[in-house]
Amino acid sequence: MQKIPANYHTHTFRCGxxxxxxxxxxxxxxxxxxxxxxxxxxxxxxYKTDHVSRVRMKxxxxxxxxDSLMQLKAEYRDRIDVQIGLEAEFFPDSFREYxxxxxxxxxxxxxxxxxxxxREEDGIFAFRPTEDEQLLTQYCxxxxxxxxxxxxxxxxxxxxxxxxxSDRAYARVMRPFxxxxxxxxxxxxxxRLGLIDERHYPRRIFWEMAAEQGLKAVIGVDxxxxxxxxxxxxxxxxxxxxxxxxxxxxxxxxxxxxTKYSSNV
Ligand SMILES: [Zn+2]
Ligand SMILES: [Zn+2]
Numbered sequence: 001m002q003k004i005p006a007n008y009h010t011h012t013f014r015c016g017x018x019x020x021x022x023x024x025x026x027x028x029x030x031x032x033x034x035x036x037x038x039x040x041x042x043x044x045x046x047y048k049t050d051h052v053s054r055v056r057m058k059x060x061x062x063x064x065x066x067d068s069l070m071q072l073k074a075e076y077r078d079r080i081d082v083q084i085g086l087e088a089e090f091f092p093d094s095f096r097e098y099x100x101x102x103x104x105x106x107x108x109x110x111x112x113x114x115x116x117x118x119r120e121e122d123g124i125f126a127f128r129p130t131e132d133e134q135l136l137t138q139y140c141x142x143x144x145x146x147x148x149x150x151x152x153x154x155x156x157x158x159x160x161x162x163x164x165x166s167d168r169a170y171a172r173v174m175r176p177f178x179x180x181x182x183x184x185x186x187x188x189x190x191x192r193l194g195l196i197d198e199r200h201y202p203r204r205i206f207w208e209m210a211a212e213q214g215l216k217a218v219i220g221v222d223x224x225x226x227x228x229x230x231x232x233x234x235x236x237x238x239x240x241x242x243x244x245x246x247x248x249x250x251x252x253x254x255x256x257x258x259t260k261y262s263s264n265v
Contacts, residue, residue: 002239006251007229008038008085008111009156009189009220014057014065015042017224022068024226026076032229036081038255039069040111040156043086046097051121059101066105083255085109087156090146091119099151103262109255111189111220112146113156114139131165133173140177147184150261153253154218155181157191159206167205178209186257187250188215190242193222196234204245211246218253 010025011018018041029037042056052058057065066084073082086102088110116123117138124135139161146152158181163170181188188210194201210217219238223229242249 001236002249004219004235004239004249004251005034006036006038006253007034007221007223008036008040008083008109008154008218008253008255009087009191010037010039010041010223010229011087012039012041012065014061016054016056019224020226022072025223025229026072026080026082028226028229030076030079032232034080034229036083037229038083038085038109040085040087040109040113041065042113043088043102043110045089045091045120046094046101047121048094049121053120055115062102062105066107070106083108085111085153085255087111087113088152089114089116089120090142090149091116092145093119095149099262108258109153109253110151110258111154111156112143112152114142114146115160117142126160127162129162129164131163131169133163133165133169136161136163136170136173140173144177144180147181147186151258152186153255153257154187154189156189156220156222157194157201158188159201159203162200171205171209174206175209178206178213178215181210182213182215187218187253189220190217190238190247190249191220191222192231192234192238193224193228195238195241196231202238202241207242207245207247215247216250217242217247218250
């Protein structure tokens with residue numbers, strides 16, 4: 001079985017729906033034999049309204065998040081490479097302000113985890129089942145617009161949208177999307193949490209189309225508890241899933257896109 005040495009998708013208690021101490025995530029990653037552990041908690045987002053999110057840390061927690069992880073990064077540097085990132089949404093109305101906000105913190109990388117269409121306040125939640133091809137199309141547009149910024153290192157669960165129409169309709173929308181994704185050269189994530197939890201993602205027909213286009217996958221543990229990092233079986237299941245769809249799994253991810261594209265604000 002192909003060994004996965006790095007995981008870039010790790011949450012902390014700050015998002016409000018993950019558990020455990022930051023240190024325990026690092027300890028377990030060391031025990032599991034990871035050489036790199038990237039934290040990417042649900043990023044605080046900037047809103048143009050007084051919206052208060054229930055699924056992510058608050059802006060005011062960013063300092064504590066980066067302080068704690070910088071401390072662990074230094075403390076464990078001989079045992080594991082700790083990287084500090086965020087799983088962010090692309091909300092076009094406020095992305096510029098968001099970029100300005102995170103620039104003050106030692107955040108090295110972003111993964112694109114699009115859970116809402118358009119906006120969080122009044123947008124559509126991607127988990128909500130829909131047969132509407134136009135919503136699926138819109139979801140794809142949101143992701144591509146996010147990738148246009150250049151700053152995202154990879155796309156977390158690109159198949160998150162819970163489309164419950166026919167496979168034929170799904171493929172009609174997703175095949176051109178997958179083709180476009182190829183132009184960006186960023187890996188797409190096969191999400192361990194979705195797989196072991198038997199959610200609607202990862203979705204086989206998506207990954208079969210990705211394979212046709214030669215797109216590459218990364219495996220994301222999507223740890224919401226320290227124990228998730230010990231789930232070698234779950235990671236292996238993701239690798240098997242990838243291979244059964246004909247998708248190549250890669251392990252190196254360009255973490256410097258946020259720095260390189262900082263002028264694209
Ligand atoms: Zn989460
Ligand atoms: Zn996540």
